[in-house]
Amino acid sequence: MRCSRRRALRLLGITGATAATAATAGCLSSGSLNSYALIGDEFDASSIGRPYLWPDPTEIDATTRVDFATEAKEASLTELFETGEVTVRQWPLVGRDKWGTETRPRPTFLERDGTFYEVRIAEERVLERERWHFAVDRVDETPPDGAAVAEPPFDLSAQDERVLDAALDAVYAGHDGFLGDPQFDELQTVEFHHGLDADASALVPSPPFEYVEYEDEFFRAVAERRTVEVPEWTYAIDEIAASPGGFNEYARDAIVEGDLGSVGLSDGARGVLDDAIAEDPRRYGEGAPPSDDLDEALGALGIAEDLEPIDSYEERVDFRNVVVEYRDGVYRFDLIVSP
Numbered sequence: 001m002r003c004s005r006r007r008a009l010r011l012l013g014i015t016g017a018t019a020a021t022a023a024t025a026g027c028l029s030s031g032s033l034n035s036y037a038l039i040g041d042e043f044d045a046s047s048i049g050r051p052y053l054w055p056d057p058t059e060i061d062a063t064t065r066v067d068f069a070t071e072a073k074e075a076s077l078t079e080l081f082e083t084g085e086v087t088v089r090q091w092p093l094v095g096r097d098k099w100g101t102e103t104r105p106r107p108t109f110l111e112r113d114g115t116f117y118e119v120r121i122a123e124e125r126v127l128e129r130e131r132w133h134f135a136v137d138r139v140d141e142t143p144p145d146g147a148a149v150a151e152p153p154f155d156l157s158a159q160d161e162r163v164l165d166a167a168l169d170a171v172y173a174g175h176d177g178f179l180g181d182p183q184f185d186e187l188q189t190v191e192f193h194h195g196l197d198a199d200a201s202a203l204v205p206s207p208p209f210e211y212v213e214y215e216d217e218f219f220r221a222v223a224e225r226r227t228v229e230v231p232e233w234t235y236a237i238d239e240i241a242a243s244p245g246g247f248n249e250y251a252r253d254a255i256v257e258g259d260l261g262s263v264g265l266s267d268g269a270r271g272v273l274d275d276a277i278a279e280d281p282r283r284y285g286e287g288a289p290p291s292d293d294l295d296e297a298l299g300a301l302g303i304a305e306d307l308e309p310i311d312s313y314e315e316r317v318d319f320r321n322v323v324v325e326y327r328d329g330v331y332r333f334d335l336i337v338s339p
Contacts, residue, residue, distance in 0.1 A: 034285030
């Protein structure tokens, strides 16, 4: 039987501290004492791959709980390569990195038939749309007598099976990094986006069952009509190289944001960066407010100008993937801010 993510997380929730330690090992954590944690690792600039270069862009997930069909993505890619431009909704072909409370575009490249391209955002908009949503809400009580309860194998279409499976997974969404029962302020819904046919679905507007029984748990079925914000991007491509060597040279220049050896850093700021890239502890941390040395290092990395006072953040924020030359190598830095 396939071990689903939701099943693994549910099992982790009952296996105790040992499992919790194993499950969270290797996770990027801010630690319990440091308000600021700067973490660095060596970046291999000699061979650029994912998440910058996507040989198969159909592997990029949509921003929806149910991904778009591969055929739909391939049709958009064909238009992009044939015309140089394509407009899509909810498919982030250009990657984005966390940047405080916002995100910023990541250099993104595609390859087709031995030719390399850079893809960029030519225009972006946010649209409002009315769409059906389906969800399941976990309940502690056994459904009342006479209630319609569905259990595997579900007698649903292939599309509705995907929606129901995504709804069950959504119950445990956000469990990465913590264990225990899921706690949400809002119902975790699955949107019937433009790639799904709500008119052909049995799940909306009225599901054929009131509850779902799955892996010894019960879930209440919910269908709602909601107004949602739908991101729409127009992407454009530029041909950049006809060989892997030419691509790597171009991509390196686009990804590496600067040379810290040319900015005249103080010994204190260099110490911050050296601790961040050292084998042990491979991080530099300190409490708030940031010291002059940390502030100087963050300024050199281009983070300081977008860093707000720590009291302005309600929850952890990250500044991800700053790639720079430093000393005799190329390094990628992340800053974690934990209020």
